[in-house]
Amino acid sequence: MSLSSATASPAPAEPLRQYGRLRTADVAVAQKVVAEVYEPHILDPVNRTRLDARLNAVQTGSLTLGYLTYGTETRITLPPNERWYHVNITLAGSSRVSREDGHRGTTAGMCSAAILLPHRSQHIDWDANAAQFALKVPRADLEGQLAGLARKQVAEPIDFDLVVNLTTPAGRGLLRCVDFVRTEWDENGILAQNADSRRHLEAMILTNLLAAATGPHQRLLQNAADMxxxxxxxxxxxxxxxxxxxxxxxxxxxxxxxxxxxxxxxxxxxxxxxxxxxxxxxxxxxxxxxxxxxxxxxxxxxxxxxxxxxxxxxxxxxxxxxxxxxxxxxxxxxxxxxxxxxxxxx
Incomplete structure (x- = not known):
């Protein structure tokens, strides 16, 4: 599954398949393994239907990138964690996301992503055919990247808007960036092997995310560019x-x-x-x-x-x-x- 038609070589049907972490129908096992890779949460299949959970994941420096699907309608409850931002890039199907502050949004395959904040609890409802790239980003790294770009201290969590539009130029740039990471891992490219290269790659991911997401942080970036x-x-x-x-x-x-x-x-x-x-x-x-x-x-x-x-x-x-x-x-x-x-x- 490729995120971009510009990718030079065909991608495997299931991204990062050789890095499989989970294949199970057991709810408890799925919740445990996904929590180990990402964050403690509560997983509830709708109507107690059977899972077909799959997770393939890699660690690139401080970032975690994984392909995740549950194969049935599910609800995930994610409590505040204070340490991580999570970006759920919907590849297929759709999801509905709500935050404790009342914000709600919907993501659709190849069109939108959701940003889950470290200081809020969130609920995510997945359709049965939903599949996502789940990106876990350390709070300090993302806020440090914003501070460096804006040349301003960032002392509080970034209040991103809930949904990222992936059809804008900046959104498509984020998709291409993530697809490039996926390709490097699937094809054992040089960036997956070389630490110095990965350092630049991580900065590219964070910069693309900050550019694609909307929210008050955009004023900091604009002020830095204009003034x-x-x-x-x-x-x-x-x-x-x-x-x-x-x-x-x-x-x-x-x-x-x-x-x-x-x-x-x-x-x-x-x-x-x-x-x-x-x-x-x-x-x-x-x-x-x-x-x-x-x-x-x-x-x-x-x-x-x-x-x-x-x-x-x-x-x-x-x-x-x-x-x-x-x-x-x-x-x-x-x-x-x-x-x-x-x-x-x-």
Whole structure:
């Protein structure tokens, strides 16, 4: 099943079939396995009809992509989780989704997707013939991507609109991006094998998602595109991105910007919502996260990553990392190195 007619080679009838995680008619088994891959939930077949549940799933860095179908009408209740966004891209059939805040929507095959928020409970009703690509995205990664694109701090969950229109240019771009990921895994392409390539691929997925989804976050993206930043602020930002490994000080940044420390602080607070050193710290933390998610060798140690990104107090680094990513740095690294082999991961 291909998501795009532009795909060069034919896709298998069932996406990611060689990465099968689940084939069952047992409701309890289906709920358990899907919860292990995605999130704890309640699965209720309508009228207690027989399931034909199938899940094929892969882990690409911090993202989980899976093909999921239940083969009968079902209702899924997903409680708040605080850690993940879920994007359900409907490939066939349809689903009806409702949030606790009263928002409701319908998705249809190859036309729309639903975004499930980390801070809301949601109900999803699947038609018997519904099949979806389910994408699980860490909250910190998606919000960090938005912060980087908008050059603004993102401290709260992103209140995406419930349904994503996949027939718009941005929506079709998201479909092509997901189809590319699926093709790479199904055909064992270079991006499924190479960690550096996957890093760029993940950023592409997140950027396409932010572009395709509607909601208040679009104002941040539009403002970043339309409103030129003060020249002094832009010089400071350029210096940070060019010299992040050198750990520039506030004195370095004011010299690069050509303004006083007070003026630079005001620019950052007004335009970005944080101080220059907070912005630098957040970038370093994301760099450390990226290094842990995509380890360059099986011998990589958390202490080496922390030091490489300028965190010399390992206890403080671990505490800061956990406060943002809701797990320890060592847990991230263990998963990336395959100690927790719940999913195939290249």
């Amino acid at each position: 030129p930043k003060p020249a002094a602020l832009q010089r400071a930002l350029d210096h940070i991105h060019d010299h992040i490994r050198d750990l520039p000080t506030l004195t370095d940044l004011t010299a690069a910007a050509g303004v006083s420390a007070r003026t630079l602080q005001c620019h950052f607070l007004r335009e970005i919502g944080c101080t220059p050193l907070q912005y630098l710290r957040d970038l370093r933390l994301r760099g450390a996260r990226d290094a842990l998610v995509h380890p360059r060798s099986a011998e990589l140690m958390v202490s080496a990553v922390a030091t490489d990104w300028g965190f010399f107090n390992f206890g403080r680094f671990a505490s800061l990392y956990r406060s943002v990513y809701d797990e320890t740095p060592s847990a991230t690294l263990r998963r990336a190195l395959g100690a927790d082999r719940a999913l195939p991961s290249a």
